[in-house]
Amino acid sequence: MPIPLLDLTRVDPEFERELEEAVLQVLRSGRYILGPEVDALEAELAEYIGAKQVIGLSSGTDALLAALMALNIGPGDAVAVPVYTFFATAGTVSRLGAKPVFVDVEPRYKCMDPAKLAAALEQHGNIKAIMPVHLYGAGADMDAIMQLAESKGIPVVEDAAQAIGTKIKGRSAGTMGVAGCFSTFPSKNLGGIGDGGFLSCMDDAFATKIRQMRNHGQTGSYEHAFVGGNFRIDALQAAGLRVKLRRIEQMTEARRANADRYRELFAAKGLDEVEVPADQDRHCYHQYLIHLPRAKRDALLGALREQQIGCAVYYPIPLHLQPCYADLKHSTGDFPIAEDAALRNLALPIYPELRADEQETVVKAIAAAL
Ligand SMILES: Cc1ncc(COP(=O)(O)O)c(C=O)c1O
Known part of the structure; x- marks a missing residue:
């Protein structure tokens, strides 16, 4: 499925x-x-x-x-x-x-x-x-x-x-x-x-x-x-x-619980090379992004998509490298943290209705692909 x-x-x-x-x-x-x-x-x-x-x-x-x-x-x-x-x-x-x-x-x-x-x-x-x-x-x-x-x-x-x-x-x-x-x-x-x-x-x-x-x-x-x-x-x-x-608190808590579950699943699989997002005072987890070694991100993206597991890169091009901002005369290397994030991040499903067994499938697929 x-x-x-x-x-x-x-x-x-x-x-x-x-x-x-x-x-x-x-x-x-x-x-x-x-x-x-x-x-x-x-x-x-x-x-x-x-x-x-x-x-x-x-x-x-x-x-x-x-x-x-x-x-x-x-x-x-x-x-x-x-x-x-x-x-x-x-x-x-x-x-x-x-x-x-x-x-x-x-x-x-x-x-x-x-x-x-x-x-x-x-x-x-x-x-x-x-x-x-x-x-x-x-x-x-x-x-x-x-x-x-x-x-x-x-x-x-x-x-x-x-x-x-x-x-x-x-x-x-x-x-x-x-x-x-x-x-x-x-x-x-x-x-x-x-x-x-x-x-x-x-x-x-x-x-x-x-x-x-x-x-x-x-x-x-x-x-x-x-x-x-x-x-x-x-x-x-x-x-x-x-x-x-009327349901926003309940939905936010469900997202936060899903984030906790991902962290536990990644830890249980010993996937040390996957950086999972740290929790905060109160992160609302609009997105849940992992970060991977540069050489592995695109291969993982392909593998997950092949298995019909939704994932996405937010965002592939930092603003200074956008064609419409060429007149600002920036180049690669000007903003190294953003450039690195663009090459390493991957967003995983995190919505409140996501099931625990689906999260297990996602993490298993990531472990197999890495
Ligand atoms: C960080 C950020 N700023 C601004 C917007 C613009 O919001 P909208 O799509 O409602 O115009 C979005 C969402 O799309 C966003 O994620």
Whole structure:
């Protein structure tokens, strides 16, 4: 039997029933964009992550974009981003005419390395925002990053797209910077039934600005004090997400239990050459990535795929080597930790509904292939 990397069809019947009912209610309500479902979702999310305000948005990408627009980032500005992340983190900077300044990641969790950030801040006087990413659901070193940012008066926008449920020293990812940007893309831990996202913040004035930003900067009746965009979330998404949010803790704990089981299985097989991710204060395990000797990763990827075991490389090309950033004139060797991770990592199935026997099959297949 194939073991997919992610299987969104494995849902319990009660969840399915609640989801269908929620969707039908929206269909019959005639309120399809923003409205009471979105208001309720925002309040529930704010409570869940411990933010003062949450604003529902059209995607995680648009959450990053809206945050940077609210900070007036534009041509001539630079934004510090980790060189190893999903493309949107840097893409939003470039779309505003600003320049991403890449920062290498630390070797343990592959999040922005504060020491390298300090060096980038010394080198680039025009950095106007810092965007750490809580990659795979691991928390970035927010103490060190916030300290550096505060010493220079630079706002921090947390890319928490992969980190709902992640805790860093007891605080939720996305609640430490000026804004936390989350994605509810279907594959995310809190995944919707289409594109969606939200932004969390602790400042009422910033929240108001984002609410206006998602509606073309509208500040009065067809009056626009600034230029925003259409970053609104659909009621259908909100209704679906509310059903899932009721189960997010249970699902996060299931992911964490699966991660523990993988660690035990790897240890029992004596697979010392496989580096398994260390647990953290509270990793939400959006992804579970192992790291292998360079020469073995691609062969293992092929072997697992042949046996219909889902796996993937997140991400094969660090941002500085992306063709669209050739003008930044970086080359191989500039960001060694990210480059090494790109050649050695492999994501394994970790979703809450994954069965113990399937995990055993995955680890057995890895042991046989190595
Ligand atoms: C780290 C990171 N940032 C930003 C995004 C963008 O989110 P979305 O796909 O909802 O636009 C994603 C997810 O795809 C992501 O993983």
